[in-house]
Amino acid sequence: xKKLIDWLKKSESIQVFFSVVFLVLIVWFCRxxxxxxxxxxxxxxxxxxxxxxxxxxxxxxxxxxxxxxxxLSEKISIQVTLVSLFAIVIGILxxxxxxxxxxxxxxxxxxxxxxxxxxxxxxxxxxxxxxQLRKHKLYxxxxxxxxxxxxKQLEAMEQDRAVKEKQLEATDIDRFTKAYExxxxxxxxxxxxxxxxLEKLGKEKPEEQKSIVRILSxxxxxxxxxxxxxxxxxxxxTPIEGYEFRPNVDVFxxxxxxxxxxxxxxxxxxxxxxxxxxxxxxxxxVKLKGANLSAANFHGAELDSADxxxxxxxxxxxxxxxxxxxxxxxIKQLTHAPGIKIDETTLxxxxxxxxxxxxxxxxxxxxxxxxxxxxxxxxxEYLV
Numbered sequence: 166x167k168k169l170i171d172w173l174k175k176s177e178s179i180q181v182f183f184s185v186v187f188l189v190l191i192v193w194f195c196r197x198x199x200x201x202x203x204x205x206x207x208x209x210x211x212x213x214x215x216x217x218x219x220x221x222x223x224x225x226x227x228x229x230x231x232x233x234x235x236x237l238s239e240k241i242s243i244q245v246t247l248v249s250l251f252a253i254v255i256g257i258l259x260x261x262x263x264x265x266x267x268x269x270x271x272x273x274x275x276x277x278x279x280x281x282x283x284x285x286x287x288x289x290x291x292x293x294x295x296x297q298l299r300k301h302k303l304y305x306x307x308x309x310x311x312x313x314x315x316x317k318q319l320e321a322m323e324q325d326r327a328v329k330e331k332q333l334e335a336t337d338i339d340r341f342t343k344a345y346e347x348x349x350x351x352x353x354x355x356x357x358x359x360x361x362x363l364e365k366l367g368k369e370k371p372e373e374q375k376s377i378v379r380i381l382s383x384x385x386x387x388x389x390x391x392x393x394x395x396x397x398x399x400x401x402x403t404p405i406e407g408y409e410f411r412p413n414v415d416v417f418x419x420x421x422x423x424x425x426x427x428x429x430x431x432x433x434x435x436x437x438x439x440x441x442x443x444x445x446x447x448x449x450x451v452k453l454k455g456a457n458l459s460a461a462n463f464h465g466a467e468l469d470s471a472d473x474x475x476x477x478x479x480x481x482x483x484x485x486x487x488x489x490x491x492x493x494x495x496i497k498q499l500t501h502a503p504g505i506k507i508d509e510t511t512l513x514x515x516x517x518x519x520x521x522x523x524x525x526x527x528x529x530x531x532x533x534x535x536x537x538x539x540x541x542x543x544x545x546e547y548l549v
Contacts, residue, residue: 340366341376348384353398356415364422374426374434381419382437388416390442403447408467411447420452424472427455432475444482454493473498480504487512496520 340362347359360381367377388399393410395402403411423436436456444464448471455475465485474493479502488494489512496517499505507513513521 341373341380345380348380351397353413353415357418360415360418360422364425367422367426371430374430378423378426378434378436381423385416385419385423385436386438386441388412389446405447405449405467408445408447410445411449417451420456423456424452424454427475435477478502478505482506483511484508485510488517489514496524500524 344359344362347355363377367374391399400410401413426434438456439459441461443466444462447467449467450470452472453476457477458481460480462482463486464482467487469487469490472492478498484506
């Protein structure tokens, strides 16, 4: 019974059911007919089959309409369909029995009845066509409604996305503002927290890395060039002999963040420290990868173990600067830096010192061979 019910859930199953009933009725009606009678009743049988077919369609349509209008459950809808089918089958059997008795009793009544069946069959076929057109129209209307609903959903999603983007943008601005304000705090812990927030923001928003590096550049310059005292917490005492001050850890951390951004951005976002005044400071281990140190003053500064990979040193002052164990440092950063100030007091690594002295010797030899323009001052800068 359950399989029968599952089978009858499909509208195609109802059509198959009535088709089987048609075949059974045709065999039953034709058992006593001769060939002329079969030919005579051919069109009547066609009308009868169409009539039954349309009844099946109507049963399906009525079931769908009743279920949709009355909001019936699936179980009740199946029961209504079964009752309708049972009533239709009983009606067909009674109609067939009456038709058989009429044919045998009175031919005139049989002709009237067959004509009536033909008319009814024609009407039912027309009704079926109208129902099919109505159903197609309903499908089109439903499809149009679905399209409108989807369009509204897409518009709503687009609006939500725009609202979220504005909220995120406002959040980012708020994060920048708070970080900038906290960097001006006198508390080391507040400044470190602000730097951590900027580092996280730079990883989440690569497009904001330039703005972050600008903030870090301003922060480093302000702290290094501030009044050198231990009271504000910008500097700490250093155990290195000959030096009195060392920038606090927040400055070194800011340099490290900027150096990492330079690496992550494929060397396109540089730390701008032009004209930095860092003379006589303990800067051991500072990371200045890709930093623009043009015209910076490192006179007498301690830069051992610093990372100067890709740093720009044009016109910078390295007199008395300790650069013996600098990482990422090469001879080209000295020879391709016009105006750089280096002398015997600049402590370079042995290999770089040898290469630099050879370069200066070649340069002096070339100066003796090729007459120099008296107005050319750049060459004198190389020979400081």
